[in-house]
Amino acid sequence: MAALRSVFKAVLRSSSTQTRRQLSATAGDGHGALAEKWRMLSFLIAVPGVAVCMLNMYLKQTHHSEERPEFVPYSHLRIRTKAFPWGDGKKSLFHNPHVNALPDGYDEDHE
Template sequence: MSRQSGKIFTRNFQTGEVVLSKECPSRPSGIPQYPDGGYKLFKKLSLLLGIPIVLGLTVFTYLQKKRCEPEREPFVRYEYLRLRSKRFPWGDGNKTLFHNPQKNALPEGYEDEMDNPEKCPEQ
């Protein structure tokens, strides 16, 4: 056992002369040489096509979002949602840290519906 582990953990040094070839290949021999300047095509394509497409889709998405804003879902009081077992340590203790009055409902309902009871749906 120790004889085998000695062979595994020993370092072998080359004691002979090192022969260096006069020409070192710039690439390994298995990789083909590509013509110089091939990257220029991809650079031009990404600048002339890629960036305008991304900008165009950004404007299109912005205009679509601006044109058709989805309606807010009606408030439904479920006993397992919006539970407040402990007050939040900020504000009035009922609103989350990133509370949005138009999107996030309180346990009683949306804030603007609580201010205007005639718009409040039947419960």
């Protein structure tokens, strides 16, 4: 029984060593092919995808009108429970008077 156990351990040891050698040899050979595959995927899929997205945004920007939407005083938007700690307390930190409305209308309409 002890002899069988030692033979079994020797077989396992040699097979695991051979498997490790095969895996490490395969990893070295496959690394270049994998890198080439990802490089080709980047050039064939990622670059054209970015170009299509840029074209889409350019076309949308050319058809975009500069008119701001009409102010509608919805009760669930622009809720101010306390004043902002800067300025007059009504405007957010990055307030744009042309785009961002105050609770009672656009900034330019009040002046």
